[in-house]
Amino acid sequence: MTAFDRLSNISNVLAPPASCSTVQSEDIPEKPYKATVVGSGNWGSTIAKVVAENCIERPQEFDQTVCMWVFEERIKGEKLTEIINTRHENVKYLPGILLPANVVAVPDIVEACKDADIIIFNIPHQFLGNILRQLKGKVNPNARAISCLKGLNVSREGCDVLADVISRELGINCGALSGANLAPEVAQCKWSETTVAYHTPADFRGKGKDIDKKVLKHLFHRPYFHVHVIDDVSGISLAGALKNVVAMAAGFVDGLGWGNNAKSAVMRLGLREMIHFAKLYFPECEERTFTEESAGVADLITTCFGGRNVRVGKYMAEHHVPAEDAEKVLLNGQSCQGIFTTKEVYEFLSQRDTIDEFPLFHVTYDIIYNGFPMEKLPERIERGDEKY
Ligand SMILES: NC(=O)C1=CN([C@@H]2O[C@H](COP(=O)(O)OP(=O)(O)OC[C@H]3O[C@@H](n4cnc5c(N)ncnc54)[C@H](O)[C@@H]3O)[C@@H](O)[C@H]2O)C=CC1
Ligand SMILES: O=C(CO)COP(=O)(O)O
Incomplete structure (x- = not known):
């Protein structure tokens, strides 16, 4: 049948x-x-x-x-x-x-x-x-x-x-x-x-x-x-994609045990980079989609507290394993989209020569793909944050 x-x-x-x-x-x-x-x-x-x-x-x-x-x-x-x-x-x-x-x-x-x-x-x-x-x-x-x-x-x-x-x-x-x-x-x-x-x-x-x-x-x-x-189709789509990168970084902070203030700082800068990305490359987006809609700041918050991306980032920090291994151990076939999106965003911004304007996205890429020590994350985002 x-x-x-x-x-x-x-x-x-x-x-x-x-x-x-x-x-x-x-x-x-x-x-x-x-x-x-x-x-x-x-x-x-x-x-x-x-x-x-x-x-x-x-x-x-x-x-x-x-x-x-x-x-x-x-x-x-x-x-x-x-x-x-x-x-x-x-x-x-x-x-x-x-x-x-x-x-x-x-x-x-x-x-x-x-x-x-x-x-x-x-x-x-x-x-x-x-x-x-x-x-x-x-x-x-x-x-x-x-x-x-x-x-x-x-x-x-x-x-x-x-x-x-x-x-x-x-x-x-x-x-x-x-x-x-x-x-x-x-x-x-x-x-x-x-x-x-x-x-x-x-x-x-x-x-x-x-x-x-x-x-x-x-x-x-x-x-x-x-x-x-x-x-705002582009706005909600970008917000949904980019918050997964921020959530991976929030997971590193969780896994390192740095507490709520550090995690909030990562989320703040993440939201800022999400909006900056949208303004630079999708000028049709409305900023208020990011600050007022469920698809914006609310999705960033829930993903950074309860999503799969944050759990994978946390596991990486706690067990010193690559992202794909953490994904396999934790998710039983489900997918951690932040792993791919971090790479895609890095590649796009590098092609455009604007990666330096996105210190959080950049360091998240370096941690996942280049073995950059996550303990040094603050140095990278403090310095970069002052550039724009
Ligand atoms: N799970 C959640 O809480 C939420 C997920 N999303 C988004 O929704 C989208 C779908 O996510 P989920 O449904 O959670 O998927 P998932 O993370 O549970 O992924 C597993 C799915 O991928 C399929 N799959 C595996 N190999 C495949 C292949 N070779 N070709 C085609 N499909 C294959 C599996 O059959 C299964 O349906 C993602 O973009 C995710 O970011 C959005 C909001 C909430
Ligand atoms: O997009 C989501 C919640 O809105 C799901 O996030 P995760 O993929 O991190 O679980």
């Missing part, structure tokens, strides 16, 4: 009571929008859960089935897709959380996306290029996308936010979702906020026919997951 054979059974089981629906007539589209999630890691599975809950509550607005593309692997001999579709739990990447039965795990990326009106990308960013190559020319040309990825694309040509890479490669408009959202907390329905950013495209087909900001709010907002929708 394929994943799709199961869909009709599932939607029968899930037909919601009429009282569940809070949809107003103006929100009802010509045909319910179909959402697909690409990715099934810690955050991918959590966002699939959030979206699937909303699809159940809004049957006139959204198709009842949410396909979730799963990078297939075997867990004790069983396929992960089969486990998800029968037990409704992602036992590897989001253990202990029951996924709604309308989340259907699909191992074939093209099949998962083929009828989607909205494709939500949620994978570690080192895998994005390969995914887009497989999807190119195969998605509905009228589809829209949202990137939940936190990372950057750096090449010889420059630096792009990932929403722009998705738009360019697939020819579909792409916004972003980013915020102070540690997945295990959101998955347990603990209250949090997030930021969604979306530009209505020039070829917008009209209300009821196309995704707009209100549809996105309905798709992602939950009583425990408060969505604020803005325009």
Whole structure:
């Protein structure tokens, strides 16, 4: 039985009571929008859960089935897709959380996306290029996308936010979702906020026919997951990527036992470098995205206190091991994006000859990749901080 054979059974089981629906007539589209999630890691599975809950509550607005593309692997001999579709739990990447039965795990990326009106990308960013190559020319040309990825694309040509890479490669408009959202907390329905950013495209087909900001709010907002929708796609994307570099440095401070004041200093300078980076290379960004949105300062704080990046940095300091080893020991297959982003940011700033304007990003790179002693971090950031 394929994943799709199961869909009709599932939607029968899930037909919601009429009282569940809070949809107003103006929100009802010509045909319910179909959402697909690409990715099934810690955050991918959590966002699939959030979206699937909303699809159940809004049957006139959204198709009842949410396909979730799963990078297939075997867990004790069983396929992960089969486990998800029968037990409704992602036992590897989001253990202990029951996924709604309308989340259907699909191992074939093209099949998962083929009828989607909205494709939500949620994978570690080192895998994005390969995914887009497989999807190119195969998605509905009228589809829209949202990137939940936190990372950057750096090449010889420059630096792009990932929403722009998705738009360019697939020819579909792409916004972003980013915020102070540690997945295990959101998955347990603990209250949090997030930021969604979306530009209505020039070829917008009209209300009821196309995704707009209100549809996105309905798709992602939950009583425990408060969505604020803005325009600044580049701003929330950069903030989500760059805070991972700062969190690695915050982890070094934790591991060295230097205390809260030192960690706050690193976070302060980190926020300053994040904003400086945005102003220099993405002038369309708004500074207040960094200082006022969940995707800005709040995400920096939560990641530096409870995220995987800070834990990896701390482990490196405590055990004197390379970042990749710490990632393997701590994360059971999950990914620490700060390791890649630190390198990508360093390479981009070096190409542009501006690395000296970013002493925290620079020393974090030197610690992870060049064996620079982390105890000397203050010397590097004190000196650099006075330059601008
Ligand atoms: N976990 C979290 O708390 C949050 C994560 N994010 C961001 O969301 C994005 C996705 O992160 P997570 O879902 O947490 O992923 P994760 O860190 O749990 O990564 C594991 C995922 O990578 C997949 N994978 C492994 N090898 C692969 C391959 N060769 N090709 C394709 N996929 C492969 C695995 O199947 C699994 O789904 C990242 O950019 C992350 O920074 C954003 C907010 C919160
Ligand atoms: O982005 C996140 C929280 O918003 C998750 O951060 P980590 O990847 O460090 O766990």
